[in-house]
Amino acid sequence: MNVVRSAGGRHNSDSYKAENENATSTHPISRPTCSITELMKKTNFSKEEIRHLYRTFKQDSPSGQVTKEQFASIFSTLFPTGECYRYAIFLFQNIDRSNTNIIRFEDLVTTFSLLVHGSIEARLGWIFDLYDINKDGIITRTELFQLVASIFQLIMPVGKLNYAPIMNAIQERTDELVDAWDIHGNGLVHKEDFLQYCLQSIKIDGWFNAKFYTSPGIDVSTNLDEWIEKYCLDADVFILVASAEATITGAEKKFLHNVAERLSNPNIFILMNRWDATDNEPEMVELVKQQHLDRGLEFLCDELNLCERKEATEHRMFFISAREALLNRNIDTSTLSKSGFNKGYKERLIEFNKFEHEFEKCISKTAVQTKFEQHTNRGKEIVILLNETISNIINKSQTIKQESSEKLIEMEEKNDFLEHELISITDLAKEKIRYVSEDIYKRVAQTLNDEIKRLYTLIEEFDRPFSSDRDQIRLYKQDLHYWVEERLGSNLQNRLHTALYNSLDIVHSEIKERVKSILSTSERKSLVDLIVPRSDFAISYRLDCSNLCSDFHEDIQFKFSLGLTSLWEHFVQSQNKSKYISSSLLNSSNDLLTKTNNLTALSSSKSGLVALGISALIWRSIGWKMVAIVGGFYGSFYLYERLMWTKKAQERAFKRQYADYASAKMKLIVDLTSGNASAQVQQELSMYFAQTIHYVAMEKDDTLDNIQETRNEINHLKSYIDKGKKIKKQIDKIDNELNQFSKQYLTVDSTNTAN
Template identity: 80%
Template sequence: QITMSGSIIREKPASFGSIRQNNATNGGNSPLKLFTHAKITITDIFKNISSYVNDSNIYMTDVIKSNRNLITTDKYKDIQQLKEKVNRILSVISRDHMKVVFFGRTSNGKSTVMNAMLRERILPVGMGHTTNCFLQIEGTDRIEASILIPGSDEPKSVNNLSSISNALSNEKVDSDSLVKILWPKEKCRLIRDDVVLVDSPGIDVSANLDQWIEKYCLDADVFVLVVSAEATITVAEKKFLHNVAQRLSNPNIFILMNRWDATANEPEMVESVKQQHLERGLEFLCDELHLCDRKEATENRMFFISAREALLNRNTDPTTSPRSGYNEGYKERLVEFSKFEHEFEKCISKTAVQTKFEQHTNRGKEIITLLCETIVNMINKSQTIKQECQEKLIEMEEKNIFLEHELRSMTDSAKERIRHVSEDVYKRVAQTLNDEIKRLYTLIEEFDRPFTSERNQIPLYKQDLHRWVEERLGSNLQNRLHTALHNSLDTVHKEIKERVKTVLTTNERRSDVDSIVPRSNFTISYRLDCSNLCSDFHEDIQFKFSLGLTSLWERFMQNEKQPKYTSSSFLNSSNDLLTTANNLAELTSTSSFLALGASALIWRTVGWKMLGIVAGIYGSFYLYEKLMWTKAAQERAFKRQYADYASSKMKLIVDLTSGNASAQVQQELSMYFAQTVRYVAIEKDDIIDNIQDLKIEIHQLKSYIDKGKKIQKQGDKINNELNQFTKQYLITD
């Protein structure tokens, strides 16, 4: 029977249908090879199991560290202990052997039978009670034979065996002691094929039969009862075997009727005596112990032999002739002994395989089943979790795309809304500031700080006026724009908040957005900075006669342009007087030189009298203007000059101030939008992190599944090998 290619199961040794007719030492076709092959095969299988358990432990250790609950801690601990169990089984298998125990009454020839099977005089033999203790013969790789006595691990020479085990020796050990004989494997085929033979003291010299069985017989594969053909099976021998049968299920028992060569002296009684022994043996084996049927017992369980002749035959040179020491019919007895050996080898090999390896095989199957079930369960859990992760990954990716789109749309909408509000603020501030500039003359008139024309006091007066104008303008702008601007800001704040909340998925983050409160103290800063703006203003409050030559010359040089400043107290006395003076100045400015020429002509025409009258009138005008140029007139002139100058400068910064206010509103709204939309970005980042974690999780689970399937295939292969081993070695044909 040949197994599939690649299997570690070896070819089962062929059965032996013919009885060996020679005593050749070549054991190439020995039935004992069945045990040897089975032992090698089961050892290789358990080495594979050990590797499988080790791979499984590494795999499960990696899984247990991931904290994915694919395997329970208790199950993991159980799996971790399997390696030690497999190593113990391998250790037991390496020590497993086939064991046969020889027993019987004293001087029935047990030691002689063993010597004949070993083909050498190893055990001491003699008349009377010779073997005093248990002698176990097992193989050793050493060249020299040795013995181990109880209580010592130091090998001793085999020459000491007679003095230690012989009942007649003074150095003998106790009857229930075991002396091990380590015999070189190369000297004996039986020992080389892992057969251990145990010789026992006569069962009629000790009452400790139960103790013998417990200590030395429970692991035996075969029991050989050696009976003297000159007597019969005794009650003590039957009792011993009954005790064995109670402790072991269906023990394999052979009965050897030794010293059958004694029948040569009474040839006429041979058949009747043989029939008598056979009937009693069959009655005991079949009717009392129920171990086999009568045909099996007759053909394969009871043998009539002469151990002495068999040993003599195997220790004598086969080329030597004639032979001495044999009785008539010895050839038939030698054939019978060979038949016994053959049936014994078949039985012990088959039984040892069953008793030694069936339990290991079942334990190996249990280990494989436990690991396979655990790994399959882990694979199934991994696949379930992987499927859930893949579904969640799809959901997260869709959500990420949605958030990306919403974030982009929200940002664009917010920018557009903020731009619209900023432009509206720009227009409102520009319009309001222009209105306030038009009212600047009235505003300055309200400045009531006492005025002085002293040169060192004028700068202080201007500083206070700068500050007052800046504060009043800023206050007026705040009062006129504050409510409308804050209403616009509140509306935009609510729009941004509600839009962001519609995107967020968790109530916690919605609450966080609700907790964001716009700055309640936000106000637009209208920094007009009049001090710097009007720093180049230079007042002109010196008295200047409006009809003086200097004034007339200035008007002429201005080409009829209205003067920027006027210092005439007459023109400033009232609005009507100012208008009249301006008209008069326009008339006189265009004909000033003509007037001089006319005066000269008049003087030549009318004389000194008329000239005096004109001079009196001119002097009256001068005196009037001089008297009207008071401190109040100087203050009015100063404020008028300042109002004209400040108005022209402020018109230049209307765009700048409006843009600054618009920028402040834009910054405020942008900052609020950034604060709220940050939670959308956080949620998006969380989703991206979850996507990455899910991808890593899926990759790791896929790795667990692939590794688990690989290990599962390894377990299936080993399980097939165990099944093949069971079919080839353990199932009885």
């Protein structure tokens, strides 16, 4: 729907500079600061548009500049019953960006260009600047209240703004806007927040996407045909809005003549707006009304030949006041006095309601006669196309569903196969790992026992200066601990390395080949081939000799082998090695050993007295010569052993004692060391198996995901098929309704009957 408004007469100058040069000398002239070419570049307006705007501007301001008072005076003509000064000043300040307190033509046309051709962000920015009265980049609640109040003043009767309901409505509207725009909740609206809110608001976006085409006396003859084809060929109704103080212009008549040539019998209404202004001259009302009516009837009936004069008088021309109609619908007039309405407003409201009724009636009738047949035929074409499309979709969905069902069966069988193979390969790997672990256990135990048997030989190879000093012996033992542990570990590594790694390689290869036989993609098989067992893997044989032999106490004091103490110790040791049949004999042996040890201690402490007694007995038994001979031999043997008890002898005794003690201790940890080595091998094989079997698990997970996706796809296809069938039923229903509608309203017989 197009609204054409009249704005008075036209000028015929070809240049806005020429207009300025021809201005009368009674006004101080302000010449334009830039050429029309420069303005075209700045504003995107055409030359004709700039010239027309300049002619209109010079009508109201021959001097070429507008002051605040002049701007407010011009603006007041739009709202004769309201108070528009405050809002006019706010607009003036937003147009006067240079703060010169005057508006030049360049300022005005630049503002028009921004509002017409500017981006949404630019137009929103201009609106923000209008609300930001002090231009500090922030809208306060007070500033917004002032602007909202000034807008209310435009339509409110003078003096009614302080009425309590009106003030409450202004405050509520202000609070609503601040709450919406104030993102930070501090009562201040920043420009970024305002733009963000407006750009994200569907409502604001809708406002800027709506287009209103008006013609305030502008001559659009340059591209009129293109404009009509673009915006008017699909219009049902054209409304020409004229002012009570003006008349229909030639440009408006030319436009509607062109519309009538392009469209057959267009529906045109003429609204004489602002008819409330005629109450100031009641004696001229009827005369003026008759003049407007005659001109309108002449245009509609004689020039355009659209209808008869009676029909045009009753149904095409209306004398209204849009301001009063808007005020009546937006304010609860039951609570206010009627001072906002001029005399005779009820008749004008009735006239406006009559126009709305005729408008709705015309829209309905035109829709049936001029558009519904085309739309119905188009609807039938769409129904046929939809029916074919839905049928194709259903058939294609059924085909894809069948293929997906077969694919689902295959994937489920593959999933069962992978599940079975996963269990099988896991059991096989466990069996292989167990077998290798047990084999390593036996090998380590046997090798360690062999090394324990030759421990004395290993210890003999230890070469370090020996001393009987207590501190030196402690250091000697520490070095010996480290030597034994290192050599034993090295010997075990050397003897077991080849067999160990051969066993590991065999298991690795079997696991890898079995996993690759399950995988279906060459990519994952390649990834399995890239899994390499640890090259630095080696069994750690931690014997911990320092803790194992921490209780070892050497005895390297000289002891004569034929001494009573040594002989008694040999006797006790031989007795301790015998086996006892019963526990009673074992207890008796323990008691005897205890007594013997006590006797040994006693004999050691009183060796001199015992030796004296024995010598006396021998002396009396065999004589002094024999005693001397035996004593010589005994003494010589004692002297020999005493002289041979050197550091080397002490070191040999120490090593022999250490070897005996360490052998006994190590025999106790053979099982522990073998089990530890077996556990390390088991862990290494388990890690390798976990790395390879991971790809089988991935294959299974992918299969499960594909199964779920296929099931979802089948469900969606079922849904599409069901929805398609429902849509086909709806399409058939719509087709029947279109046929009935066409038969009832669009055929020639039914149309004549309806008329």
